[in-house]
Amino acid sequence: MTEDQLAVFIGSGLRLAMPIVLAGTGELLSQRAGVLNLSLDGMMLTSAFAAALASWLTKSPMVGLMVGVMASLALAYFQAVLSVTLRANQLVVGIGFNILALGATTFLYREIFGPLSRDTIPGFGKVNVPWLSDIPVLGPALFQQTGLAYLALALVVVTWALLKFTSFGLAVRAVGDDPRAADQAGINVTRTRYLGVLYSGALAGLGGAFMSVADSNTFTEGMTKGAGYLAITAVIFGGWSPWKTLGACLLFGFATALQFLVPAMKLDVPVAVLLMLPYVLALFAVAGFVGTNRQPAALTLAFRRGG
């Protein structure tokens, strides 16, 4: 492996991991509150499309980003109404939203962009961190990312602090572990869970927008390619801890980046093996063969007051 290849590998691994880091960090909070938000992939796809569309219309990636996050939040709100208020099966609702998002974005993309799909969309430029980006090999790889990448890492810290040091974080953990006791202690279970789902929606929105306006500067049908599912597994892999989840997301990002590195190095490894690698890792993770997991006791369980 040459120095160039190493630099490209690290850079692309980080870049590919960022949407998963964003979505996974949001999902972590939602799951700690007891809601497994399986529509993450649909939220990312919706946001990727909305961001691309808005950025293309206004020529401003910042507007695109905001519209993307709002679209994702709208989806998250419906998800919360269904799974928290109406106590619908969280997983089935999630799958429904994923199918809907895939259908709606594909349809709208063909209707709106169809003839001009080659247009690039205005996207965010890269931010060079002064001094640090001059370090040989690692500098360009680590410190020439878009601003959103740095935001993603900051949000991991924020989420960690939120869970650990704030009363909201305490409420989230209480609601995810024992909603009945939390309710008796005066915590508003419904409100906390809504906020958890909305938080995951906002971050998934950032992750989706990252894909279209920060990374590829284009939208393609079904462009998330299951990144949302990877983010969910990263949370489980990471044992519901922000730092381990970050580690799992980075691992998935680098596993994906191998698909580009291995052919470049002319190694005789079937592409299919690389394609399935992240999912095999994830399967081992959810099966509990890697790390110790203790999931929030009330994960996926609906709460009915007094019931």
Next chain:
Amino acid sequence: MLKRSATLAMHAPSQGTGGAPKLAPGALMKIAVPVVATVAALLVGLLIIASTGSSVTEAMLAFWDGMAGSGYNVGASINRAISLGFVGLGFIFANRANLTNVGGEGQIAIGGMFATAMALHGAASLPFGLAFVLPLLVGTLAGALWGGLAGVLKSSRGTNEVISTLLLTFIALPVVYWSVESVRLLRKPLTEVSSLPESAEIADPTKLPMLFPNDPTSPLHIGLVLFVIAVVAVWVVLKHSAFGLKLRAVGLNELASRRAGIRTGRLIVASMAIAGGLGGLAGAIMIQGQNYYLTNEFSSGYGFDGLVVGLLSRGSPLGVVVGALLFGFLRSGSIAMEITAHVPAAVVLICQGLIVIAVAGSTWLIDRKASK
């Protein structure tokens, strides 16, 4: 074992046999909810088509033509319905034990791949129809192992089966891609004329016999017969066997069932394996009845469609038949609509998503009625 299940039977909710035909509480809702959701979603679909400015009549004509415009199209729609139906049957089977099998697509893919491998290597020269029966069995078995793996993980490690079956699907699809990419596996030998990543065509004896051999335009094969048998079998097992009753008991209360002496772990593995086996059989039938060679992504979309079919049926095998036919015809229609009337087939995906959300979101209606 039998005695125990007999005691369980007394506590299980009665199925309302005998006496005046009276609907169980919530039964009307059970039928009404999916019907209303489907009709409403299709209306939304029509509105979307109208909003694109394309002619709704033209789109509908293309839709109708694709669904049922000719004997061949009807047959093709029914063949599609069969694949979805098998996955749907698998879904309700596992769901009876309160398990949600969302891995239909991976199970189809693995089943189809192994059926192809068997048909290409070894089955073709077998006598007495074994040539096509053996690949079907191998495909079913492969699907059963793939689905059963999720059951094993569930019962031994407590892994949520929704996540594991999803991941198994994401693993199965590259496996099929690998098998048609590599000449050492199933890819047909590279020649100058053709280098597509697909398997060679399976030999005639390994193809499923046609139902109407005298009518060359009819694509119907004995998969239809197998499907009818499977519907009846699933109905009998779920409604009238000790095994079905135990599944139900585990689904309602796993801990209580274990205390009552049911081996819940084995039951979970068995129900996931049966669900996976039905998916694998669907894959084998798709290859042997229609496609005749393995391609990458031949299973695309069938898993989720089958899941929706199972979900809509609310646990009834007859409901699976209705739902499978609905989606089989919808799919065929939507493809024709995209080609002829230039309306994206994704409209049907939107409708399906809406149906799933609406049905999942209205369980409280049914539960409320039933608990009165």
